Amino acid sequence: MASGEAPQPVDDPELERLYKDFDTAGLLPLWTQRADLMPTVPAPRALPHVWHWRDIHPLAVRSGELVPVGRGGERRAIALANPGLPGLPYTTPTLWTAVQYLGPREVAPAHRHAQGAFRFILEGEGVWTLVNGDPVAMHRGDLLLTPGYAWHEHHNTADAPMVWLDGLDIPLVAQLDAGFFEFGPDEISDRSTPERSRAERLWGHPGLRPLAATGRQDPPNSPLAAYRWAHTDAALTAQLELEDEGHAATVEPGHAGIRFTNPATGRDALPTLRTEMHRLRPGAATARRRTVGSQVWQVFTGTGSVELADRRFEVGPGDLVAVPSWCPLRWHADTGLDLFTFNDAQVYEGLNLARTATDEEGTA
């Protein structure tokens, strides 16, 4: 954004003096920079961008060999840095995305922070994440939550590494200067390895709310620590089958989708991060859509292509896509495509800033 640019050079010496005096007084005139400050449509500095798994994964492996995990750095997480935001480890202006790599038997010690986080599991088996002391198993395709201020720690019980996607609201919280951070103990608080977390045992029954959790204020974060791939897959499968049977169930033809929600409220699982899973049939394509707010997408399985404004990228498993605000986006599936995505849409909804548009097919 050019909003910080200096006032235009002027010939009038009085005006020149005025601008100097503004500067001295800590003031900046609107009239010289109005167009930059208030563009006619969103003009993000962030760029549409694709990161390929074939580039990321080997670097994650090399990090595992070269960089220890431990107190201070806290996590072996490699962030996707948007090329339009140079020097910043931000995937978009509000979303931080990283690939986290935990080697065999490694431990990432407990901490907590105001920032909300999720993990979407890409590869491996045998890591448990403890959320406020509750051990949560991690399997490929699962979504795990570590909401703001929840203590969390990871430990790998296996002899193989594990890799997952980390999504956080770090840039949003940084912009808002709302971050708090606290270290926990260095040792894992509980090394038990239950298949189901206590959170799931309490909250993981469709439509059934524990009575012990009624009568209190609704929790802003989902109490359900994990959303298992088996459920996600079944939900997407059912939508496409229902479509085949002639019933309204999909977002658009050939396009199934679910949102991860807080079972206590039906709203988003986390207050700052919307998380969803989408499935496209082979050959299907989405409408071309623009949305205010930014998005990150990851191909979970399958191959296809993604249109970002006027460019088109071939993508396959593990590839990651950053979509800035108001950038036209369209997905095409070659094989069936399973897509994980997260975004900040509910931030805009709460502020009455949400806006979307669907382009006619074939138009810009």
Next chain:
Amino acid sequence: MASGEAPQPVDDPELERLYKDFDTAGLLPLWTQRADLMPTVPAPRALPHVWHWRDIHPLAVRSGELVPVGRGGERRAIALANPGLPGLPYTTPTLWTAVQYLGPREVAPAHRHAQGAFRFILEGEGVWTLVNGDPVAMHRGDLLLTPGYAWHEHHNTADAPMVWLDGLDIPLVAQLDAGFFEFGPDEISDRSTPERSRAERLWGHPGLRPLAATGRQDPPNSPLAAYRWAHTDAALTAQLELEDEGHAATVEPGHAGIRFTNPATGRDALPTLRTEMHRLRPGAATARRRTVGSQVWQVFTGTGSVELADRRFEVGPGDLVAVPSWCPLRWHADTGLDLFTFNDAQVYEGLNLARTATDEEGTA
């Protein structure tokens, strides 16, 4: 309630004339009936009452032999009539409860109404309820919803009868003069017998919301047509196991419970009827509680006793209990007890009329 009683006889002839003139003018003075109109604590006409399954069930069977199901009467449903509300088929002033019996191969034809309803399945197999054309299988222990204005019809595909509990808000809707009723076709609209309804296929995944159902107004009624016993049982079992492991999960020691909720909002499954399932360990007892609003309970499995004010009743499977407003209630389990219950508590919560009290053990 004596609120309708005539003004006290008076000796003063002027006062007598005044009261007569009131009557002629369609007026009634407050001062002669204030105490009845506004009691110091709720003074329900409805009485605490127990209906035993051993009495109800044979009558249901006899009805099956003597009374056909069909258009007009609509359902072979036998209502529990509170002895404090003589002549009215109301279990409490707001709740209608009936045992419905559908014989082999019988059909209960489609209708719809403003009144909200659920079915809690007690016995048998092989009936499908269609809710707005969606066939929903019925199994023992399941809870099915037929929300206000939803078309619904039942048909028995089996050679054995089936029995379930019907709960409706008929008395509340009658008092509010809010009832509408409409007949549908006489023929079942769809005789297919899928194991899972479309509603469950779309909504029955814990915490996963179909994207096709986002962006619209939240539905006041749960879109999840059925809550299966397997899930309910698992949720209750988990709570008691978590209690054994030392975690907060139960309502009180030895007492697990879940509420059936609308997955789109986290609120009650139906706007006028709260539905819950409770489980008491062998030997456990609940606190002695009073609540504004009335309740119906049914023993699903197990034996024990229920205290209603100053009386205690032995109860077993199928027995039904009406609890009027503010009546002290306490459950004791001999064997483990599984209890289904429904009430109108959220009506009071919305009107700021909710109130509860827990008695100290041993006190009245």
Next chain:
Amino acid sequence: MASGEAPQPVDDPELERLYKDFDTAGLLPLWTQRADLMPTVPAPRALPHVWHWRDIHPLAVRSGELVPVGRGGERRAIALANPGLPGLPYTTPTLWTAVQYLGPREVAPAHRHAQGAFRFILEGEGVWTLVNGDPVAMHRGDLLLTPGYAWHEHHNTADAPMVWLDGLDIPLVAQLDAGFFEFGPDEISDRSTPERSRAERLWGHPGLRPLAATGRQDPPNSPLAAYRWAHTDAALTAQLELEDEGHAATVEPGHAGIRFTNPATGRDALPTLRTEMHRLRPGAATARRRTVGSQVWQVFTGTGSVELADRRFEVGPGDLVAVPSWCPLRWHADTGLDLFTFNDAQVYEGLNLARTATDEEGTA
């Protein structure tokens, strides 16, 4: 309602025995009374009715001469008893309406109750109502609130009587068995006579919320104890002037209206009673509307007529009208008409039972 009627006489002795056995067991079959229990459209027992001020007022004056006000009877309030609900002092199945008369220097002592109440002032000057100890002046045209559980007491400082309309949710709370009642001290707690209550001084500034009242839960009842006629009148006047100037401001042509709301939430002033003031220009008429739920209207000033289903009544100042659920209603103004009304609509909205219809002009 005929819902309590006995099963039809039957010839079949087995069936007869079945019905007897039902009766013994505390059961009632649905099939013999379904049509009464679940009518196709609301079939209220309450009747549309008009009470004329010329009949009520003299009786209120005579009551003032003959009946003392004091502890026990509590208030010299004369209730409008719907002729369709014989013996009950209910204006509709949910609304209690009374004319209250407080003689010179009289005191109505403090009490409180679960029932919510308002006062709409018809005649006189010089009474203060204390609401939780806050003295609130009463003037013609004002609306005063005494929400559920608020202590309230009245005292007349003048040498003339005062008359107002009392509206309460007594029938609703009775049906729900939710009433609690408590006596307060016999003596007025504060005899000061400020022109503005503390509630108004804190909350009576349009759009301005006291900071001391932020950060807590929103109050279910309006904290603004009084809505003054000067404001109500100005708001209605402005709507008609805006209409004259060509702007959308009225309910329909010639029909202005305001709702009394809780300034902390924008919702109804009381959770169980909706209160509104309407103004019709001379010659104007409303559409013919049906609404689920019942209403009471009072002519504040002016003359005109009211259509209730297929009858039409001439009405003038002070006349009161009961409108049962789903009864078509239409107002016609001869002179300009100012109409106060209260109803229970938000009860239905919260329970998803609300429904309205506007008839085409000229049709039934």
Next chain:
Amino acid sequence: MASGEAPQPVDDPELERLYKDFDTAGLLPLWTQRADLMPTVPAPRALPHVWHWRDIHPLAVRSGELVPVGRGGERRAIALANPGLPGLPYTTPTLWTAVQYLGPREVAPAHRHAQGAFRFILEGEGVWTLVNGDPVAMHRGDLLLTPGYAWHEHHNTADAPMVWLDGLDIPLVAQLDAGFFEFGPDEISDRSTPERSRAERLWGHPGLRPLAATGRQDPPNSPLAAYRWAHTDAALTAQLELEDEGHAATVEPGHAGIRFTNPATGRDALPTLRTEMHRLRPGAATARRRTVGSQVWQVFTGTGSVELADRRFEVGPGDLVAVPSWCPLRWHADTGLDLFTFNDAQVYEGLNLARTATDEEGTA
């Protein structure tokens, strides 16, 4: 923020190569910058700062002489640029604040934008702001709203200039890439000069909601275009008087305050900007408070001092103060102090990021 700093220089050539490969791949490791990305408490770049009216006002006057108002620059608004955010015209990371100066007979033409705005009037008379075509008079002490997407234009009917404070959410909307902007006609759409806007005539009656505006979705922005000083002053005066009489009415002793709210919902007048007016008695001081989120304060009348972290500034009429997130803030009144303030607190509340702390007196 140092979050973008390069990884620490390393000796290990393999590690060095890894970091280079990260850079090539568009990746940045967390472990080298975790402490900057996730500080233990908020570490805003924005600085606490005071701008004095004696510096600003002459520059506004000189701008009036040198710079025309017109299409393109749009407004003669001089923004307060936080010294910690060099080159950016942002008072805090979320709030844009400017002094706007409109000369005699000048016109600022119509435009609209996603950004929400208010005007707080400091000096002069005779300007009307049209909001969606509704002319709203501006007087000293008034607060005017021009919500997101509302067309707005200003014209000065007087022979003297007028000065007001502009507050917008420009930095927040810029960070979120949610800005849209549209030019309107160059000519003022309506040159009438009514004393009360149509918005005030409809909505400016305490607790009275126009019936024409019920039954629709609640408006996210306040429909009340102006909050008049007379009301604000009366509300603050009443709180201090109530305090004198022994009643709870103030924020803390000697400190009155009101929040400008949406009368349709009771929530903040604008979804992104909280606006309040505070009054301190002579000699009073506030507690020392930290809040997550940033604030701007302006002295409306009176003199006193403001503590910002460990510095204290003397302030008088017109002086402006920027308070970054989590910066301790304390006000001291010499004379009575009237303070206008706006902030972004409800943004944090909606995202579950709000947090405040009150320091013990005398401690840091």
